[in-house]
Amino acid sequence: MTHLNVAVGIIRNAGKQIFITRRAATGHMASKLEFPGGKVEPGESPEQGLVRELEEEVGILASDYSLFARKDVQFGERQVTLWFYLVEKWQGEPWGKEGQPGAWIAQSALQPADFPPANQTVIEQLQSAC
Structure with a gap:
């Protein structure tokens, strides 16, 4: 079985907005x-x-981050450990460098169903922390 570690940044500004991106329409x-x-x-x-x-x-260059959650997920023959970090200080302004759309969304407005299932409990934790 293959094991992958994935680092995920929950980029949150002082106004409690989270920077998110949208996955490609294919894939x-x-x-x-x-x-x-x-x-x-x-x-x-x-x-x-x-x-x-x-x-x-x-x-961006992340300079202040802390582990928010860790989640193990299985996709067929692949085991994935997701490391979710809350990123609250960085240099630069985030944007979709790879052509993906990006936007700031109020932390309280995040909707679990809009994200992949593996992210949904993390979004619920973010909403309860508002």
């Missing part, structure tokens, strides 16, 4: 909203993967 979980992030490379810690992925995907 896995098409058109769902998502928190930026991606696969942790061999030899990287989840924190190192988070910083690298956020720079590659949304053009």
